[in-house]
Amino acid sequence: MLASWRRLSPMARREALEAYLALSPWLFGFVVFTAIPIGVSIFLSFTQWTIVEQPTWIGADNYVRMFTRDPLFWQALKVTGLFVLISLPLKLVLGLALALLLNNRLPGMNFFRTVFYIPAVISGVAVSLMWMWLLQPDTGVVNTLLDAVGVKGPNWFWDKDWALPSVALMSVWKVGGSAIIYLAGLQNIPAQLYEAAEIDGAGKWGRFWRITIPLLTPTIFFQLIIEMIDSFKIFTEAFVITQGGPLKSTYFYMLYFYEEAFRNFNMGYASALALFLTLIILATTIFINYTSKRWVYYESE
Template identity: 70%
Template structure:
């Protein structure tokens, strides 16, 4: 008796849930499943976009894993970029958000100012960075000169190119800070109040209240920014063209050149599916660990 009632509730919930997600589901079928099934098909073919595709089975994938050093190079470079760039965005974004969450006069203005770099689209920012990091006359090396350090060649040095591109992420923290800012609003102030009465210091409050209650936002940031980092493209496309010596030959750059410049589009389809699989694997992994460190106030207690 109890069981059947439970299942009736479940059924009703299921129906409601599917009604609710139906807009996304329809969009997913039309805007993702439909095009991506073409991509999956093309990945098993030779295809130049212009001529009809020719079925070649797994050859694209076999070539990629056994004969293509550029594939491995771009995967390596991209992973290194993620490792360098992700912490910058996650940590600096949080610090900036904490700063912007202070209640002082003129905060509206500050918040807007800090948002500016996020507003400017790729090419202008790239152009600016080439000027800032220009080895001979750029602002950064001029400043380094003043303190007696000979600055490196930045984008034009095989060793420094990748860190230089990664450091451009600093400008993106404005965008990531906004999301933290929204997350911070979900922390009930009473908790701090209570902590203070219990004699907890600010540092303790930060680590015992702010961070745990912010974990859902952190989790979101981690996944989203990881995906974005894997998709790094514009910086390399505009500034370094993947060089020098393929030090910044990112995965999407390789995909783009294969697919749209060399018209090796079947292979490019295979490339992108491998990347999606890699990111998906990372996401599942992060999601798996999340059970240990992400705290939801509204967790479904029944499950």
């Protein structure tokens, strides 16, 4: 970098200095709020530390404890993994279905788009409180409606077998958020492609599977990664509604992390938990990225 600096003309040097001046807030923020914290986090994960005294180096003990002596860790991992497996396909498929409906160019579609996106802007706390009331076992509107068609509704958040699916169902209410991203992808597909396919005699399904889906794969890929990361980090809903219960059936990973770090102040162990979750997310991202060569279609190919 120094060599290239010498090669610059005085004017270019001035421009470079100005650029670094403009960048300085970000450079400082990058070092202080990102680089150092990540380094410290890795270090802390090998220590025992309760924030009051100095951290004590204990080698890989935190990780050994996680994998061999901590049933709560396995429970949190299992519950979170299940949640990702249930909610991710639901959100991806329903989001696409909704986007396909909204993509019909008809009068009034903007109105519907507005309606379906509303849930996505409401805070997780407000959504959680609302669904807590809607899914009350006796007086809730959902069970009342189910009752009207002769189905006995479950106890939702208050039943150990139903709590996790309830949280997943609740997250589907926000599906308008991904529908909008799909919609942007759909609207980028050139209309001529459909016209040409129609002339060639392709039916509705043919056009959907051979044009819409392949050209939408970059959007699907993007959503898959974003929603996957989001699902692994689920916290607010469990914190507000179930506190991890009943019987730890919604004890999500981030909830365990929060309790270890900020209630029990086991900062060393919690750092190991955080690092492991980051590694899981990273590995899943890399895996999806690796498979993407087979199924994501890029126009330049």
